[in-house]
Amino acid sequence: MSAGAVPRIHLRASADGLSHPQAQAPYYLPAGDEVRIFEACHKQGLATLLKGPTGCGKTRFVEYMAWRLGRPLVTVACHDDLSASDLLGRYVVRGGETEWRDGPLTRAVRNGALCYLDEVVEARQDTIVVIHPLADERRLLPLDKTGELIEAAPGFQLVISYNPGYQHVLKDLKPSTRQRFVVIEFDFLPAEREAEIVAHEGGIDRLGAESLVKLARRVRNLRDRGLAEAPSTRLLVATARLVAAGIPIREACRTAFVAPLSDDPTMLASIGDLLDATL
């Protein structure tokens, strides 16, 4: 088992609600020129939308960029009850006194951090509107409650992510939101690169990683055949970790790779066929 199997913490959480970059770089293997584009966006203060299937490295990319740019990072996982004050902040009562407490977005704006809103479609429409003035050239955050108008500190960058694969007609980004963002598209890496990641992150040998990636690429071909979501690199890394922990590879694939993909017996059987033909 190599050192890569141990999950590492790339960012240090701290009391100020920001994660500050560590000395060691998070492991990230660029797919194209996304690093260069992101740096240009950062320099120009443009908001960025990361678009791509689940588990293809969007979050890791943001962590890596935060490290590379030397900025703190605030991550918010969006859910459908996320209200505007969850992002902006609220007054709290403390011993008869009131105190304003910044929300994660406000904190990021004040500190010039990267603010990453993960799966932003999940948030309510009225919440998403809050980010509009921050996402265009104004770079302002009005706080109605305190009457403040905060100008984003240099270094602040708004990053949101979005998975277009879900078939959910009632949830989509409004065009007015979309058009404020520079879109960087993500997809699964070419086989070579993906195998490198699986070998590194999962802590298994190159040969095993290659066969796992081969299997994943074959199963991804079934995307049009009723597979809701293609098997992700994350799923492969999880499988590889099981293998690194001593589970036989076929067994690991069945439990960590095949089973999470579908509940449909025919689909499971088909994936099982591909597993047999690959490993």
Added chain:
Amino acid sequence: MAEAEELLAEGALVATRFAHDLWRRHRAAPEVARLADVRERIECFVIGLRGACPTLGISSPPLQRTWLGRLLLRIPRHLNSATAQPATDGQRVLLPRELAPLANDLNALCRYRLYALAQALRIERKTHTNAPLDRLERDLFIARDGLATLTELAAEVPRLNADIAACVRASLATRPATEQLTPLEQAVEARLRSALRDALSPQRTAASVPAGHELLAEVIEAAAALRANFPGRYRGLPSAECWGELVEAGAPTLLAPAAFSREAAQRSPPRLSHLARRPTPRVASADEDDERPGMFIVKADASQTGVEDPLGLSRPLDEGAADAAELSAALSELPEARLIRAPGAVREVLLSEGRNELRAAQSPLGAPNSGGFSYPEWDYRISSYRQPGALVRESVAEVGDVGWAETVLRRHARLLHTVCESFAELRPRRSRLLRQPDGMEVDIDAYVSAFANRLAGVSWDDALYEDVRPRRRDVALLLLVDASASTDASISGRQRIIDIEKEALLVVCKALERLGDRYAAYGFSGESAAEVRVRAIKRFDEPYDIAVERRIAGLEPDGYTRLGAAVRRATGLLAREQARHRLLLIVSDGKPNDIDEYEGRYGIEDARQAIVEARLQGLHPFCLTVDRQAPEYARHIFGPTGYTLLRDAQLLPATLLELLRRLVRA
């Protein structure tokens, strides 16, 4: 008065039938796999390994010649095989209807997988186009190219090596005996066997795989050398099963059941049987039919057999005496048959698997309607709308059998129950609404927040209560069901696509009724741009009642799928609804087509434009299709997330439900 001879013949017939049945009962091994059952898995397997899967079809067993027929046509015994071989016509993968496991522990599913993969590879290698026409050269080429195919396959999927070897060994074991072959044939046979043995040798993976056209020169040279050195005729040799046959992509062949006549279907359901082999349709020669019926000759010396049919003109089949199985067996023996279309009820339906390429009979146009709605059509060639486009005639669907709905609901009682149960979950539930200006209880969170705001001296909201109220889900749904002639194809033996659509529609309407949302259902079909028929099954402001049930029952396939115009009409109807979320759900079985140019890209582009228009009007179109080829065009028309492929039409009600749940969940 029965003669002794007749008795004997009858007895012999009964005895043979009995023996035949007995033989079949005992022979049928439980592990035999049928293509219909494993098709899904095979397709997924090929898609997974090769990225795409050609259409799968059934390969017909060769025509069985009688002894006399063989003698007359001089067909040698070794070519008179009864088993269907895997094959390709350059576009489709053709596989036998059913396969048994091989003796050396290769199960039937593995055989199917291997054959499908090999044929898909042959399509990619363009084996069909490369193959020479001369019989000797062709057979040599097939073997040489087959060896290359298997080598490529083994290199690409090394795990299949053992399966390939088992299959090659089986092919080697079934080669014809050499005694009856001419010297030339013996020499060719030796070549074929050596190719098979090469496929078994372990070194073959190391060899580089030659492309098809590279083999051609080599094969032609070899054929010339063989012809020069060995005497005798070359009558052909059977191909090895492991790499399969090449067949010609014939004209569309299918004995489609003529449109089911409704009265007849009610009177007695047609008898069904499977057709083992489809005869090729034959075009009638010009002088084949007499314009007028000629004279009858009544043989006066024969005794009169019956009063209803004094001339003895009715065949046993007309009287309904023969059973459908016998008919299908008889028809399978014909090399070709003429297609005729006759009015009247259909009594026997012979199911033949494969794509329904033949259009069902045109049905007479419905009663003339008062006018229609004209919609422009998108012409991709000029990137503009074409006026006049299509004329949509909307009418109320014809009513069908009263008892149908009841029968179906009884048959699907459990399904209905499950569907209703799951829909009940979607029913607007009483939900807790926070931060209301008035309500039953105080909203603690809101209160604390407002209190803090007040202390801080900023404005605060007076919405401090929470209330429990049934939530209104603002959804309107329009179901647009494809009722074109292609839905006449049977999908699972006994049921046609339209039957499954109808049953699903009924169950879903029943369930939607309980849900309380506004919904409507329309069927569509049509013929030409001037006659697109949209038939109202249930309008938005119509209650669900027996009339709706009867209209679902009366839905019968006819005409074509002019999707664009139908979608535009449905969009118009749905856009009038006030609901916040308006869903347009299209249930379809194939790509847009019509008798004119709508068949090709024009139809697809127009349908795509119609869907774009619907989106622009704030509707959510979504398509549910049973067509396996759908990914090729549905992605283009509906967008990558705008459709779902239904892998088993039986699942239609359940899938519709699941889809509604997903779409409606807010």
